Amino acid sequence: MVTAAALQPVVAAGxxxxxxxVSHHFDLxxxxxxxxxxxxxxxxPGEFVALLGPSGxxxxxxxxxxxxxxxPSVGTLLVDGAPITRPHPSxxxxxxxxxxxxxxxxxxxxxxxxxxxxxxRGPRVDQALRLVGLTNFADAYxxxxxxGMAQRAALARALVNDPSVLLLDEPLGKxxxxxxxxxxxxxxxxxxxxxxxxLLVTHDVEEALFLAQRVIVLSDRPAxxxxxxxxxxxxxxxxxxxxxxELRREVLGLLGLDANW
Amino acid sequence: xxxxxxxxxxxxxEAGEGQGRGSADRTAxxxxxxxxxxxxxxxxxxxxxxxxxxxxxxxxxxxxxxxxELMAGLGIALAVLTIAPPQRIRRAGPWLIALAxxxxxxxxxxxxxxxxxxxxxxAPQSLLEVFTDDYPKxxxxxxxxxxxxxxxxxxxxxxGFIAGVAIGWSRVVGYWAxxxxxxxxxxxxxxxxxxxxxxxxxxxxxxxxLIALAxGFPVTVLTWSGVxxxxxxxxxVARTMGASQRFLVLKVAIxxxxxxxxxxxxxxxxxxxxxLVVAEMMGVKSGLGWYMQWAQGWAAYANMYAALLVMALxxxxxxxxxxxxxxxxxxxxxxxxxx
Numbered sequence: 185m186v187t188a189a190a191l192q193p194v195v196a197a198g199x200x201x202x203x204x205x206v207s208h209h210f211d212l213x214x215x216x217x218x219x220x221x222x223x224x225x226x227x228x229p230g231e232f233v234a235l236l237g238p239s240g241x242x243x244x245x246x247x248x249x250x251x252x253x254x255x256p257s258v259g260t261l262l263v264d265g266a267p268i269t270r271p272h273p274s275x276x277x278x279x280x281x282x283x284x285x286x287x288x289x290x291x292x293x294x295x296x297x298x299x300x301x302x303x304x305r306g307p308r309v310d311q312a313l314r315l316v317g318l319t320n321f322a323d324a325y326x327x328x329x330x331x332g333m334a335q336r337a338a339l340a341r342a343l344v345n346d347p348s349v350l351l352l353d354e355p356l357g358k359x360x361x362x363x364x365x366x367x368x369x370x371x372x373x374x375x376x377x378x379x380x381x382x383l384l385v386t387h388d389v390e391e392a393l394f395l396a397q398r399v400i401v402l403s404d405r406p407a408x409x410x411x412x413x414x415x416x417x418x419x420x421x422x423x424x425x426x427x428x429x430e431l432r433r434e435v436l437g438l439l440g441l442d443a444n445w
Numbered sequence: 446x447x448x449x450x451x452x453x454x455x456x457x458x459e460a461g462e463g464q465g466r467g468s469a470d471r472t473a474x475x476x477x478x479x480x481x482x483x484x485x486x487x488x489x490x491x492x493x494x495x496x497x498x499x500x501x502x503x504x505x506x507x508x509x510x511x512x513x514e515l516m517a518g519l520g521i522a523l524a525v526l527t528i529a530p531p532q533r534i535r536r537a538g539p540w541l542i543a544l545a546x547x548x549x550x551x552x553x554x555x556x557x558x559x560x561x562x563x564x565x566x567x568a569p570q571s572l573l574e575v576f577t578d579d580y581p582k583x584x585x586x587x588x589x590x591x592x593x594x595x596x597x598x599x600x601x602x603x604x605g606f607i608a609g610v611a612i613g614w615s616r617v618v619g620y621w622a623x624x625x626x627x628x629x630x631x632x633x634x635x636x637x638x639x640x641x642x643x644x645x646x647x648x649x650x651x652x653x654x655l656i657a658l659a660x661g662f663p664v665t666v667l668t669w670s671g672v673x674x675x676x677x678x679x680x681x682v683a684r685t686m687g688a689s690q691r692f693l694v695l696k697v698a699i700x701x702x703x704x705x706x707x708x709x710x711x712x713x714x715x716x717x718x719x720x721l722v723v724a725e726m727m728g729v730k731s732g733l734g735w736y737m738q739w740a741q742g743w744a745a746y747a748n749m750y751a752a753l754l755v756m757a758l759x760x761x762x763x764x765x766x767x768x769x770x771x772x773x774x775x776x777x778x779x780x781x782x783x784x
Contacts, residue, residue: 251685273687283678287700287777297686299696325777345686 198230198381199264199274199348201250206259207406208245218406219245220256225400225409229264229348232375232382234392236435237402243385246407247351250383251277263349273297276342280354282334284326290337291322297345312340315374332363336370343378350375352384356391368394372419389439393431394421401438411438482538483527489545490520496549497570500557508570508577509556515573516548564746571747572754579748582736583755589731590759593649594721597656601717602710605661609668609709613702614694626665634659634720642728652724659720660713664706671705672698704778707771714767718760733759 208220219242227233235243249256250263252271261268263275276297284293292299295309313319316336326334335355342350352371356364372395375382386392392399393415401411413435417427436442494516502509523541526534548569554560556568576583611618612626634655645651679697688697725734733756740748 248681253681253684271685271687273685275685277681277685279678279682281678283676283682285679285697285700287703287775296683300683300686300688300692327777341682 197348198228198379200229200262201227201349201381201383202260202262202265203246203250204260204262206246206249206256206261208242208249208254208257209406220249221406221408223259223402223407223409225412227381227383230379230381231398232372232384232396234384234386234396234399235402236386236389236392236399236439237407238404238439239387241402241405242407243387243402244353247277247353247383247385250349251275251351253277273301273345274347275349275351276345276347277351277353278338278342278355280357282326282331282338284329284334284337284341286326289323289325290318290329290340293326293337294340294344296341308344308346309340312343313337315343315377316340316370330363331359332367335359335367339371339374343374347380349381349383352382354386355384357386357388364391369420371395372421376419389432389435390423390428393428393435394423399431399435401435411435413438482542483523483530483535486538486541486545487520487523487527489542489549490516490523493545493549493552494520496557497552500553502556503559504556504563506556506568506570506574508574511577512552512570512573516545564744567747567750572751575748575751579751583752586731586733586736586752587755587759589729589735590721590725590733590756593652593725593729593732594656594717594763597653597721598660598714598717600653601657601660602664602713604657605664605709605713606668606706608661609665609706610672610694610699610702612665613669613672614698626662630662630666634662634716635723638723638727648724648728648730652721652729655720655724656717659716663712663716664709667705667709667712668702671702671709674705675701704775707767707775710767710771711764714764722756 203225206223209216209218237243248254252268295305316339399413403410494513498513612622641651641655683697722734725732726738733752737749737752
């Protein structure tokens with residue numbers, strides 16, 4: 185499956201995700217610190233879902249579980265019906281920090297996934313770099329890149345793996361507001377052209393509403409699902425859309441922030 | 446000027462070129478004053494040559510004429526270069542003047558007026574005589590020192606590196622190696638000298654062991670701390686993409702630890718020099734340390750100074766070599782120190 189698909193332009197079909205009764209806790213000085221409390225939801229293949237919640241509520245932990253970096257304390261995670269037991273390149277995590285390897289050029293950073301699996305580099309890497317607009321910086325080292333460019337490189341590194349699920353852990357959280365707006369648009373078009381299932385963790389209400397088809401609102405730690413808000417708007421979306429303002433009020437209300445609005 | 450030098454360190458090819466153009470612009474303007482410095486330096490060296498040649502020596506010196514010729518030669522070369530001085534020579538201008546002044550003063554207080562007591566203070570031409578007459582023995586000493594040093598250093602660096610990676614990576618290795626390292630590591634390698642010369646069949650193998658030990662400790666500790674300090678997120682990134690343990694060690698941990706490893710290699714090199722010299726003075730019957738000891742025994746102070754000078758050149762040459770290798774391998778790093 186990998187061999188044939190690897191030569192095609194990025195048209196991976198998205199995978200479905202099932203999160204079934206997942207709870208998780210960390211050990212903090214010998215005492216359990218609960219971070220996730222009975223979280224269940226399903227993401228359809230190719231769907232764009234945002235997980236919205238206050239800082240430190242455990243959203244990122246959920247992504248780490250889906251990535252397979254850690255097993256959950258309780259519950260089951262399924263991808264296309266099969267249980268997640270360990271990391272797999274079809275589910276790539278993009279972090280808040282680009283975490284590019286400073287000793288590798290942009291091209292070699294992007295090639296990381298292929299190299300880790302012992303695959304030939306091929307045209308895939310340059311294709312991904314073209315997709316994120318970094319062709320001219322392929323031979324630059326990460327410290328020459330701006331924040332937005334570094335995050336684009338990190339996206340290219342993820343896309344090279346032809347992911348069926350892209351896990352985005354506040355990938356735009358540290359960018360300046362103008363770069364952020366540009367990259368929100370780019371994320372949508374990447375998702376539309378590639379067809380992966382996208383799961384975006386964010387604490388930015390507008391970002392969640394602008395990007396996702398569904399916004400799952402999480403409570404404070406330990407995170408539990410408070411609401412599942414469908415965003416019934418076609419793409420491309422307009423930031424000034426009155427429907428977005430309506431949804432924002434609704435979601436802020438769910439987060440208990442409507443008094444500040 | 447020093448800041449310009451550090452910035453020239455090419456972070457990338459484009460940055461290097463941009464910097465080069467900048468410094469060319471900067472030197473274009475004050476070319477007149479630099480030209481003058483070159484002329485002054487030329488005059489100073491010619492004056493030094495004149496003092497050396499025309500003032501009578503107060504003792505028998507074999508190489509006074511050669512010294513004067515070398516000084517005059519340098520002066521003439523500088524005079525010619527003032528027309529179109531290369532960048533490096535241009536930068537050395539003030540140093541060339543200072544050196545000419547120093548050599549003149551040295552010549553005056555030793556060879557000409559014997560202000561400083563002989564033979565403890567050797568004249569410049571006495572050192573020159575050592576180089577012209579005793580170079581086979583000096584060269585041989587350099588060769589022996591270098592081969593002894595490089596053998597011990599390479600063994601120590603390789604073993605230290607492997608040990609450091611193992612300790613940093615594996616909990617079990619760390620558990621067992623840490624206490625041993627804490628106890629043995631800080632002990633100066635020279636403290637092992639009596640045991641080593643007794644336990645090893647030859648003084649050469651004993652010295653190799655001591656040099657390896659002196660090199661190995663800092664390399665181990667800094668490799669270890671480099672591996673232990675690798676950003677955890679680097680591992681997560683590689684793991685989500687299906688990387689094996691082998692990949693995590695070879696392609697993530699080790700490259701990330703390299704800046705720290707090079708600090709260890711640098712410290713290890715310094716430690717290895719001191720062990721080398723002590724070992725050569727104490728037991729090994731060859732090398733620069735032995736040469737100095739031998740020269741001192743014969744009250745041949747000029748030979749001692751000459752050997753010291755050669756040793757300094759050897760050490761700084763090796764450090765420079767290490768920094769070159771580092772600059773090449775760690776070109777991706779920002780703000781490297783310029784040696």
